[in-house]
Amino acid sequence: MGNSKLYKGSLTTIILKLLETHGKMYGYEITQKVKEITKGELNITEGALYPALHKLEAAELLDVEVAKVGNRLRKYYKLTDKGSVETVNKLKELEQYIRNMQVLVNPKWSIE
Amino acid sequence: MNSQSEEPVKLTKQQLQYIDAYLERSGITYWDVRTELLDHIASAVEEKMTTEHSSFEAALEAVSISFGNHMRNGYVLNSDNSAWVSVGVFSDGEGFKKLQKEKRKQINKKYTKVFCKQLGHVLLSLRFYVEFVLLLLLVYSVSMYNEKLAIGAGMLYLFMPFVWMLYWYIKGEIPKKSLHLQVAALSLILWIDFYGFVPNMYEMFADKKFSFQLYVWSFVFLFPLIKTSFICYNNVRKEYKKYYDLISN
Numbered sequence: 001m002g003n004s005k006l007y008k009g010s011l012t013t014i015i016l017k018l019l020e021t022h023g024k025m026y027g028y029e030i031t032q033k034v035k036e037i038t039k040g041e042l043n044i045t046e047g048a049l050y051p052a053l054h055k056l057e058a059a060e061l062l063d064v065e066v067a068k069v070g071n072r073l074r075k076y077y078k079l080t081d082k083g084s085v086e087t088v089n090k091l092k093e094l095e096q097y098i099r100n101m102q103v104l105v106n107p108k109w110s111i112e
Numbered sequence: 113m114n115s116q117s118e119e120p121v122k123l124t125k126q127q128l129q130y131i132d133a134y135l136e137r138s139g140i141t142y143w144d145v146r147t148e149l150l151d152h153i154a155s156a157v158e159e160k161m162t163t164e165h166s167s168f169e170a171a172l173e174a175v176s177i178s179f180g181n182h183m184r185n186g187y188v189l190n191s192d193n194s195a196w197v198s199v200g201v202f203s204d205g206e207g208f209k210k211l212q213k214e215k216r217k218q219i220n221k222k223y224t225k226v227f228c229k230q231l232g233h234v235l236l237s238l239r240f241y242v243e244f245v246l247l248l249l250l251v252y253s254v255s256m257y258n259e260k261l262a263i264g265a266g267m268l269y270l271f272m273p274f275v276w277m278l279y280w281y282i283k284g285e286i287p288k289k290s291l292h293l294q295v296a297a298l299s300l301i302l303w304i305d306f307y308g309f310v311p312n313m314y315e316m317f318a319d320k321k322f323s324f325q326l327y328v329w330s331f332v333f334l335f336p337l338i339k340t341s342f343i344c345y346n347n348v349r350k351e352y353k354k355y356y357d358l359i360s361n
Contacts, residue, residue: 026151026152026155027148027151027152028151028152028155028156029155032159045178045180046152046178046179046180046207046211047179047180047207047210047211050148050211050214050215051211051214051215051218054214054215054218054219055218057218057222058218058219058221058222058225060222060225066355066358068358068359069151070122071123071125071128072128072147072150072151072154072359073147073148073150073151073355073358073359074151075147075148075151
C-alpha cells in the first residue's frame with residue numbers, strides 16, 4: 001500500500017505542502033516526515049524523491065540553501081514565491097481530484 | 113535499560129569518507145551530486161544503526177538498495193589467474209547513476225531559464241553597450257590597416273572569458289568535477305562551436321574568399337550570448353566554490 005502508484009502523481013503536491021508547513025527541509029527529513037504523518041503507510045523512495053525535488057527546483061518552485069551540519073553539507077529546500085502560489089493551486093487540484101474520486105467510487109458519499 | 117542503546121548514532125569522519133568513496137565507486141563522479149546523496153545516506157544509516165541496531169555495513173547496504181541499486185557478488189582472479197575469488201558484495205550503482213542523469217537534465221533546464229533571464233538583463237545594461245561599442249571600435253580601427261588582424265583582435269576580445277576561466281583554473285578557484293559547473297560551462301563552449309557549424313569558416317579566413325563582413329556579423333550575434341553565458345557561469349562558479357570551501361575546511 002505504502003508504495004502504491006496511486007500516490008505517484010501527487011508526490012510533488014505532497015512535497016510542496018510539507019515545505020509550506022515546515023519552511024525549509026532536507027531530502028531525508030521529507031521522507032521521514034511523510035512516514036511519520038502517515039504512520040508508516042506511505043513510503044517515499046529516494047529514487048522518486050530526488051528527481052521530483054530537482055524538477056521542482058528547475059521549475060523555480062523551490063530554492064536551495066546549503067549549510068554545514070557536523071562533518072557534512074546539507075541541502076535544504078524551501079518554497080519560492082512562485083512555489084507558494086503553485087502549492088495553493090496544486091492543493092486545490094488535489095482536493096477536486098479526491099472529491100471526484102469519492103463521487104465515482106462511492107456515489108452515496110457525494111455532497112452537493 | 114535502553115537509554116544507552118537509544119543514544120543516536122553519529123557517523124565518524126572515516127565512515128563519511130567511506131560513503132563518499134562508495135558513491136564515487138558507484139559512478140557518482142561529481143562531488144556536488146555526492147554531497148547531497150551523502151547527507152541522505154548518512155542520515156538514513158545513522159537512523160538504522162540507532163533504531164534497528166544494524167552494523168554500519170548492513171545499514172549502508174540497505175540504504176543503497178532503497179536508492180534502486182542492486183547488490184552483486186564481486187569476484188577477482190587469484191594470484192596465479194587460475195580461479196575466481198569472491199571479494200564480497202558491492203552495489204552496481206544503477207540507482208545512483210539514474211539520479212545523476214536525471215539531475216543533469218534538470219540542471220540543464222534550470223540554467224537555460226537562468227540564461228534567458230540573464231540575457232534580458234544584459235541587453236538592458238549600459239555596461240553591455242559600452243563593451244559592445246568598444247568591440248566594434250577595436251575591429252573597425254584595426255581593419256583600417258589589416259582586416260584579418262582586426263578579426264583576430266575581435267576574436268580575442270570575444271573569447272576573453274576563456275582567459276578568465278584559465279586564470280581561475282590556475283588559481284584553483286574552479287572546483288573540479290562539479291556537475292553544475294560542467295553544465296554551466298557547456299553553454300559557453302557551445303558558442304566556440306558556432307564557427308565550426310559554418311561550413312568552411314576557418315578556410316574562408318585563410319583563403320581569398322575571406323569575408324570581413326561575415327565575421328563582423330558573427331561578433332554582433334555572439335557577443336551578447338557569450339557575455340551572458342559567462343555571467344551565468346561565473347555566478348555558478350562563485351556559488352559552488354563557496355560550497356566546496358565549506359566541505360574542504
